[in-house]
Amino acid sequence: xxxxxxxxxxVKGQPHHIRKRVAFSAAAGVTALIxxxxxxxxxxxxxxxxxGGDALAGQPAAAAASNDTNNSLAGAAAALPPSSATVPxxxxxxxxxxxxxxxxxxxxxxxxxx
Numbered sequence: 256x257x258x259x260x261x262x263x264x265x266v267k268g269q270p271h272h273i274r275k276r277v278a279f280s281a282a283a284g285v286t287a288l289i290x291x292x293x294x295x296x297x298x299x300x301x302x303x304x305x306x307g308g309d310a311l312a313g314q315p316a317a318a319a320a321s322n323d324t325n326n327s328l329a330g331a332a333a334a335l336p337p338s339s340a341t342v343p344x345x346x347x348x349x350x351x352x353x354x355x356x357x358x359x360x361x362x363x364x365x366x367x368x369x
Contacts, residue, residue, distance in 0.1 A: 257265070266277050297303055 266274055269277075
């Protein structure tokens with residue numbers, strides 16, 4: 256049986272299209288191995304499990320995911336406002352500059368010639 260170094264020397268002697276195929280196959284194999292380890296770890300920790308069965312009881316899946324704070328894959332995107340919210344959606348801009356520091360030099364725009 257060949258060692259890895261002997262196989263690398265053998266592949267170096269092959270035409271370019273063969274070397275590209277070997278490199279692509281090795282990259283795909285390593286990627287698949289990492290994906291399988293990640294997927295197995297996710298299933299083992301229960302990250303893909305539906306907890307409590309609320310999603311099947313008529314509650315939206317995003318709301319069911321937001322109830323589980325430890326293993327939620329949806330994160331902040333699934334945060335739903337409470338049903339009693341009367342404030343319309345808005346963006347509030349807060350000015351963080353202070354009036355005591357007007358002497359700071361403003362940044363000049365950088366021009367990149369093409």
